[in-house]
């Protein structure tokens with residue numbers, strides 16, 4: 001599949017490496033230009049391009065940028081054919097993204113993203129920490145393979161996103177519609193807790209919309225205290241222990 005990725009940070013970098021290794025034709029872009037993309041992002045075959053080139057003539061576009069930057073790439077996405085699958089990895093963190101009134105008032109994050117882009121999306125890879133994503137992927141059928149919730153409204157978006165998720169070493173779990181995707185937002189039981197397919201349905205069902213923003217902010221406070229700032233990501237073991245203690 002031809003895949004364009006916007007964002008080469010903690011998550012975009014691992015997407016570029018894993019999807020290239022799986023045999024996909026991958027182009028990647030960041031906001032500063034292709035010459036600034038580090039060699040390890042490209043080491044398994046991905047090509048560094050401009051943002052416009054990244055979304056040109058591809059089957060799927062993956063957005064892996066901070067949520068508050070989504071409106072800046074909306075004009076690029078508006079040019080895509082309707083059948084192109086757009087998959088978003090983003091999460092809302094008010095300390096990073098500034099307050100977004102609609103989300104604070106209860107709008108589901110992925111519905112806010114779809115509204116900014118004026119088109120359907122799938123939501124995937126938002127609910128795994130960057131440490132686990134980089135180091136814990138396994139081949140299909142492996143015991144204790146980590147499951148990842150995938151939400152979408154169009155069947156094609158769901159099936160393509162789930163297939164690509166499998167190619168990144170995770171069990172793709174159908175988590176329903178975008179309207180239901182608050183169940184995989186930060187602070188919920190399935191968020192960055194590295195659950196298996198067997199554990200996922202129960203975790204999604206037990207999510208509590210009224211408590212997850214508070215739990216999200218508690219986790220951020222602990223990470224800031226431990227690591228000094230909020231841009232450093234916790235390693236996989238600490239991140240999962242923290243998320244399980246607070247979110248489950």
Ligand SMILES: NC(=O)c1ccc[n+]([C@@H]2O[C@H](COP(=O)([O-])OP(=O)(O)OC[C@H]3O[C@@H](n4cnc5c(N)ncnc54)[C@H](OP(=O)(O)O)[C@@H]3O)[C@@H](O)[C@H]2O)c1
Pocket residue numbers: 006007008009010011012029030031032033051064065066067069072073089090091092125126127128129130131233
């Ligand atoms: N970190 C995690 O553990 C994790 C887990 C799951 C989901 N997520 C979510 O996934 C998204 C990405 O997270 P991250 O941790 O990978 O972020 P990150 O490390 O801060 O990287 C962000 C990337 O987005 C790029 N970017 C920003 N604006 C852009 C634009 N207008 N056009 C193209 N590229 C742009 C940046 O490029 P420049 O550096 O050139 O500006 C950078 O490569 C966020 O929404 C985050 O909440 C993160």
